[in-house]
Amino acid sequence: MKLDIAVLSGDGIGPEVTAQAIKALEAVAHNFDHTFIFKEGLVGAIAIDKTGAPLPDKTLELCANTDAVLFGAIGDPKYDNNPSAPVRPEQGLLKLRKELGLYANIRPVKAYNTLIDKSPLKREIIEGTDISIYRELTGGIYFGKKELSEDGTIASDLCEYSRGEIERITHLAFKAAQKRRKKLTLVDKANVLESSRLWRKVVSEISTAYEDVTLDFLFVDNAAMQMILNPSQFDVILTENMFGDIISDEASVIGGSIGLLASASIGDNCCMFEPIHGSYPQATGKGIANPIAAILSAAMLLEHFDLVGEANAIRDAVEKALELNITTPDLNSINPLTTEKVGDFIYDYILNPEDSNINFENIHVGQSTII
Numbered sequence: 001m002k003l004d005i006a007v008l009s010g011d012g013i014g015p016e017v018t019a020q021a022i023k024a025l026e027a028v029a030h031n032f033d034h035t036f037i038f039k040e041g042l043v044g045a046i047a048i049d050k051t052g053a054p055l056p057d058k059t060l061e062l063c064a065n066t067d068a069v070l071f072g073a074i075g076d077p078k079y080d081n082n083p084s085a086p087v088r089p090e091q092g093l094l095k096l097r098k099e100l101g102l103y104a105n106i107r108p109v110k111a112y113n114t115l116i117d118k119s120p121l122k123r124e125i126i127e128g129t130d131i132s133i134y135r136e137l138t139g140g141i142y143f144g145k146k147e148l149s150e151d152g153t154i155a156s157d158l159c160e161y162s163r164g165e166i167e168r169i170t171h172l173a174f175k176a177a178q179k180r181r182k183k184l185t186l187v188d189k190a191n192v193l194e195s196s197r198l199w200r201k202v203v204s205e206i207s208t209a210y211e212d213v214t215l216d217f218l219f220v221d222n223a224a225m226q227m228i229l230n231p232s233q234f235d236v237i238l239t240e241n242m243f244g245d246i247i248s249d250e251a252s253v254i255g256g257s258i259g260l261l262a263s264a265s266i267g268d269n270c271c272m273f274e275p276i277h278g279s280y281p282q283a284t285g286k287g288i289a290n291p292i293a294a295i296l297s298a299a300m301l302l303e304h305f306d307l308v309g310e311a312n313a314i315r316d317a318v319e320k321a322l323e324l325n326i327t328t329p330d331l332n333s334i335n336p337l338t339t340e341k342v343g344d345f346i347y348d349y350i351l352n353p354e355d356s357n358i359n360f361e362n363i364h365v366g367q368s369t370i371i
């Protein structure tokens with residue numbers, strides 16, 4: 001298969017982790033005889049610095065005309081720490097999602113057996129956890145009308161959802177649940193928010209077309225607690241934009257590090273694959289960022305194009321790295337590897353899983369500092 005892939009590495013650790021995802025895709029292309037053509041575009045703080053815009057038209061055009069987008073991360077403290085900044089890196093990401101119509105963000109969360117004792121949560125609580133979070137990505141409070149009063153003392157962000165916006169992601173979430181453990185939990189705040197009551201109404205109506213799936217509801221505050229107390233109760237979680245953002249960072253604690261959590265952002269015509277973490281500015285250039293979230297996002301890209309064996313080749317390599325403790329300091333404080341070394345191991349393993357010449361003993365490179 002030939003795929004044109006736009007690469008938007010962005011800021012901070014974005015370029016370092018994205019480089020490892022590209023390596024994994026190159027290994028897959030070699031083994032399975034595919035052609036992946038990578039075309040780079042600017043986004044985020046680096047795009048503002050170079051062009052004045054967080055999402056230059058050229059980048060948007062590139063993304064709209066490729067098969068898939070591989071996204072790194074955006075964000076820079078020089079904007080985060082300046083409430084009056086006229087433009088922000090995050091606007092680039094939000095505009096990209098909106099313009100490409102990427103309304104469903106799928107965030108898998110699982111407890112890897114080999115990492116189970118690295119999570120701050122107890123083994124018996126997280127064992128068996130395997131959740132698929134369906135986060136609505138182009139609506140809600142992120143995109144509602146924003147206002148600041150003239151005297152700067154009152155600010156508001158409108159949370160708005162239409163029936164159509166709820167319907168399209170709900171169908172995707174039910175279909176996913178049908179292929180999994182047939183349970184769907186809608187996370188909302190229907191005891192307070194009108195928008196959440198519309199979600200409950202629409203999702204309940206749609207559920208009649210998916211009778212094999214059990215639907216339940218949780219208020220988001222309770223869901224945040226259940227995620228820590230009893231995460232294995234969840235199968236598919238469906239939720240609106242902001243709740244999905246927050247609950248997925250929380251859920252990353254189950255796996256042991258946010259540096260493991262990948263995602264796919266899907267629309268009717270475009271698709272983008274992005275780790276859920278941010279630009280982790282403190283780590284930029286230090287080689288301590290975990291590249292696995294970016295690498296597993298590349299696996300989700302392959303799966304999206306029905307390249308299931310190829311996606312599994314990446315996942316097998318990741319699992320082997322985790323099993324052998326070939327990991328960055330977030331998961332390995334004793335003898336961590338650099339971002340690049342983890343990427344090298346995964347690349348080598350995809351190319352030749354049987355090759356006993358991969359030297360597991362000498363791959364560890366010494367102590368790094370965790371930030």
Ligand SMILES: NC(=O)c1ccc[n+]([C@@H]2O[C@H](COP(=O)([O-])OP(=O)(O)OC[C@H]3O[C@@H](n4cnc5c(N)ncnc54)[C@H](O)[C@@H]3O)[C@@H](O)[C@H]2O)c1
Pocket residue numbers: 013017072073074075076077080090093257258259274275276277278279280281288289290291293330371
């Ligand atoms: N999709 C995105 O591009 C995205 C997502 C979240 C935040 N951001 C932006 O990133 C910047 C920093 O935000 P933040 O500090 O709140 O979130 P962050 O995800 O960048 O980092 C939070 C913490 O998570 C851990 N972490 C993140 N990525 C990691 C990795 N690959 N390996 C190991 N540990 C990792 C680190 O402990 C870090 O301190 C902000 O400008 C924010 O707006 C961007």
Ligand SMILES: CC(C)[C@H](C(=O)O)[C@@H](O)C(=O)O
Pocket residue numbers: 090093094245276278
């Ligand atoms: C950077 C920010 C706009 C973004 C979001 O809130 O969607 C991020 O936190 C994410 O999870 O991808």
Ligand SMILES: [Mg+2]
Pocket residue numbers: 245246249276
């Ligand atoms: Mg987030």
